[in-house]
Amino acid sequence: MMKDIDRTGLGFESPLSIEALGRRQFLRRSGMGIGSLALAGMLQKDNSVQAGLPHFPGKAKHVIHVFLNGGMSQVDTFDPKPELTKRAGQMLPFDNLQTERRTGVALPSPFKFTQHGESGIPVSEIFPHLSKCVDDMAVIRSMYAELPNHEMTLMLMNTGDQRLVRPSFGSWLTWGMGSENENLPGFVALCPGGLPVGGAGNWRSAFLPGVYQGTLVDTSKSDPKKLITDIRNERLSVEQQRRQYDLLQKVNARHLEQRPGEVELEARIQSFEMAYRMQTEATDAFDVSQEPEHILKLYGDGPQNRQLLMARRLVERGVRFVQTWHGSGQPWDSHSNINGSHRAVASQCDQGLAALIQDLKQRGLLDETLILCTGEFGRTPSVEMGQNGSGASQGRDHNHWGFSLWMAGGGIKGGTIHGATDEFGFKAVEDRVSIHDLHATMLHLLGFDHEQLTYRYAGRDFRLTDVHGSVVQSII
Numbered sequence: 108m109m110k111d112i113d114r115t116g117l118g119f120e121s122p123l124s125i126e127a128l129g130r131r132q133f134l135r136r137s138g139m140g141i142g143s144l145a146l147a148g149m150l151q152k153d154n155s156v157q158a159g160l161p162h163f164p165g166k167a168k169h170v171i172h173v174f175l176n177g178g179m180s181q182v183d184t185f186d187p188k189p190e191l192t193k194r195a196g197q198m199l200p201f202d203n204l205q206t207e208r209r210t211g212v213a214l215p216s217p218f219k220f221t222q223h224g225e226s227g228i229p230v231s232e233i234f235p236h237l238s239k240c241v242d243d244m245a246v247i248r249s250m251y252a253e254l255p256n257h258e259m260t261l262m263l264m265n266t267g268d269q270r271l272v273r274p275s276f277g278s279w280l281t282w283g284m285g286s287e288n289e290n291l292p293g294f295v296a297l298c299p300g301g302l303p304v305g306g307a308g309n310w311r312s313a314f315l316p317g318v319y320q321g322t323l324v325d326t327s328k329s330d331p332k333k334l335i336t337d338i339r340n341e342r343l344s345v346e347q348q349r350r351q352y353d354l355l356q357k358v359n360a361r362h363l364e365q366r367p368g369e370v371e372l373e374a375r376i377q378s379f380e381m382a383y384r385m386q387t388e389a390t391d392a393f394d395v396s397q398e399p400e401h402i403l404k405l406y407g408d409g410p411q412n413r414q415l416l417m418a419r420r421l422v423e424r425g426v427r428f429v430q431t432w433h434g435s436g437q438p439w440d441s442h443s444n445i446n447g448s449h450r451a452v453a454s455q456c457d458q459g460l461a462a463l464i465q466d467l468k469q470r471g472l473l474d475e476t477l478i479l480c481t482g483e484f485g486r487t488p489s490v491e492m493g494q495n496g497s498g499a500s501q502g503r504d505h506n507h508w509g510f511s512l513w514m515a516g517g518g519i520k521g522g523t524i525h526g527a528t529d530e531f532g533f534k535a536v537e538d539r540v541s542i543h544d545l546h547a548t549m550l551h552l553l554g555f556d557h558e559q560l561t562y563r564y565a566g567r568d569f570r571l572t573d574v575h576g577s578v579v580q581s582i583i
Contacts, residue, residue, distance in 0.1 A: 161284065165554025166518025167477040168287075169422045170280065172430045173415070173460065175452070176261070176303045177439030180216075180486035180503055181511040182532040183449055184231045186248045187220040190530045191488055199489060199531055206487055206504045207255040208442075213531065214490040214503065217446040226522030233453035236461035242522040243464055243473070244515045245582040249526025249535035252484050252542060255505035257304045257437055260483040263542050265309045267571045274562075276546060277428035278312040278319040279571045280553065283560055287425030291392060292322040294428045295421055299327035299410035301435025310430065314564040317374025321430065324393070326414040331394040355379065392420050405462040410434075412459030419466055422476055439482055442491055443502035464515055477517025477552055479545075485510025488532045509535035512545075518552040518583055525582050540579055547576035552583065 182188050192215040194200075199213055220229040223238045228246060230238035252260045253269055263269040265276060274282075281293035296310045302323075303309060310321025324334050340348060359376050366372060395403070395416050406412045411433065418429040433439060433452065441448040460480065467473040486503035493500065509528040515521065526538035547557040550571065557576050561568040 161554025162556045162559055163554050165552055166474065167516070167549075167552045167554075168284075168475040169426065170277075170428045170477045170479065170517070170549065170553070171418045171422060171463070172276070172428070173456075173478065173480040174264075174303070174430060174432045175439045175456075175480065175482045176433055177257075177437030177441070177452075177482060178484050178486055178505055179439050179482040179511070180441065180445060180449060181248065181506075181509065181528065182486070182488050183216045183218055183445060184234065184453075185229075185246045185511040185513065186528060186532050187216065187229050187231075188488060188528075188530065188532040191215040191532070194531075199533070204506075204508050204533060205255075206506060208504045209492045210487050210489040210504050211492050212490055213488060214445070214501070218450075224522060226524075228522065228524060231453075233450050234457050234460075236458045240461050240464045240515070243468070244513045244521055245519045245523040245525065246511060246513045247525045247540050247545075247579070247582065248509075248511045248528055249537060249539045250481075250485075250510045250512055250542075250545070251535045251539055252507040252510075255484065255507045257440070257483060257505075260507060261303070261305045261309055264481065264483050266311065266313070267543060267546055267573060272308075272311065272313045273569070274313040274315045274319070274571070275310050275321065276549070276571065277310055277321050277430060278315050279550075279560065281427050282315050282319045282562070283555060284427055284553070286427065291389060291421065291424060291426055293426060294319065294321040294430075295426055296321040296323045296430045296432065297326045297414040297417060298323065298432035299325065299414065299434050301325075303432050303435065304437055314569070315562060316370050318377045320374075321428075324417075326417060326431075327410050329413070331390050331396075334393045352379070392424055393417055395420065402466065405466065407458035407462070409455055409459075411456040412462070415456070415459035415463045416466075419463060419472075422467075422472065423470070441486065441502050442504065443500040445486075445502050448502070467516060473516040475517065477519065477549060478515045479512065479549065480514070481512035482510070485532075506533065508533055514582065520582050523582050525579060538581070541575065543572045543576035544579055546572050548579045548582070551578045 182191060191213050194213040195215045196212050216231070218231040218233055220231055221238070222229050224242040226242050228241040228244070230241060252263055254260055259269040266273040277294035286293040294310065307323065310323070312320035326334065328334050343351070356376070363369065363372060363376065391397070395413055398416065402416070406416045414431050418431055421429050433456065438452050439449070463478065464473065467476050484505055484507040487506045491500045491502050491504040509532065526535060526540060528534060529536050550557045550560060557570060557572045561570045
């Protein structure tokens with residue numbers, strides 16, 4: 108039996124299969140019964156992209172977005188600036204660009220940079236494991252955003268808009284490409300110990316149907332049964348739960364019939380079905396103890412490395428978009444003691460980042476998995492002053508004028524450096540890349556024309572990149 112690509116993420120099969128199945132069997136196999144049929148019908152009526160079909164063959168099928176929330180310093184990681192060392196303790200020879208707080212003299216990086224791989228890309232000493240993978244990475248040194256503010260720039264990086272409620276990249280992707288595994292969410296957000304700044308707004312679905320919102324998992328817990336609480340009823344058998352659930356769906360279906368078009372109700376009905384189906388597969392997907400010893404050693408210990416291994420296991424099982432957050436709040440927000448703070452947070456994820464690239468590569472999954480590693484912005488090359496204007500902190504303030512990120516896999520040209528900041532690392536000046544350009548490039552690698560991936564809402568066609576964005580061809 109031929110199956111359509113499941114754009115709904117609900118296990119909805121091709122209408123061609125209805126005749127071959129009895130009504131009751133079809134409703135059960137469709138994943139959500141009557142509720143899912145109504146939702147699937149609504150989604151298939153969208154007058155935007157063709158259901159579950161990219162615009163052209165893409166290199167990537169999945170995305171792992173590693174979010175180093177708080178703001179990774181470009182001049183301490185992937186963009187060395189010898190001029191800062193020469194001018195240490197001096198005011199920079201131009202008026203400092205506007206930042207969130209007052210800054211002072213040039214602060215050279217306390218870290219040593221070394222060239223690595225055949226490409227010779229320089230990487231800071233705080234990434235000893237990741238530096239060995241530079242020939243698989245493209246480093247963009249000329250990123251820029253609009254504001255030096257966590258909340259707004261997080262929104263921009265995730266949703267393409269820094270002020271208004273918009274769907275996140277993961278929601279756009281799962282809406283556009285559908286799901287490969289009906290027993291797991293198409294979009295999963297992993298974060299240990301709490302929420303990043305902005306909370307669930309970072310993986311919102313906004314005006315897209317609620318089924319495409321990200322599912323949060325707190326990865327600070329090592330027991331897979333505690334990662335997603337209340338996922339299994341130990342007092343009832345699967346068969347008993349199935350009968351209970353069938354009754355619940357019948358009641359929900361009657362409720363829905365009286366409220367046609369209630370997308371939030373549809374999403375709630377779908378969440379019941381997803382929870383039911385996740386009982387077995389979710390526990391298995393998050394149980395990293397099933398991995399052989401050499402893989403566990405490859406990734407290393409700690410919640411960061413463990414959740415990167417989880418990300419690989421989820422992608423391997425067909426999850427479209429996995430976002431891994433470094434932790435609650437802003438762990439990379441090094442306003443003071445850049446030496447100690449950046450060294451500490453880098454050591455928590457360095458081994459896992461390198462392992463993720465190596466592991467996907469050895470499994471033949473790197474070519475179809477796009478990895479993006481970024482913060483929401485960078486940090487100033489000048490030292491941050493105390494908030495009252497006195498006393499240097501040996502830290503760096505937020506800097507949206509120019510920062511770095513890296514990508515790998517999924518059609519990315521490894522061993523590549525794109526763009527440049529000025530001689531101090533303050534502002535992107537060569538081949539500048541906006542967040543909209545980044546999103547356009549990612550969508551291109553996934554097989555979508557960012558100008559054509561649209562959703563009609565409130566009388567207009569919306570897209571992730573709004574009215575902006577150009578594909579960065581040099582890294583493809």
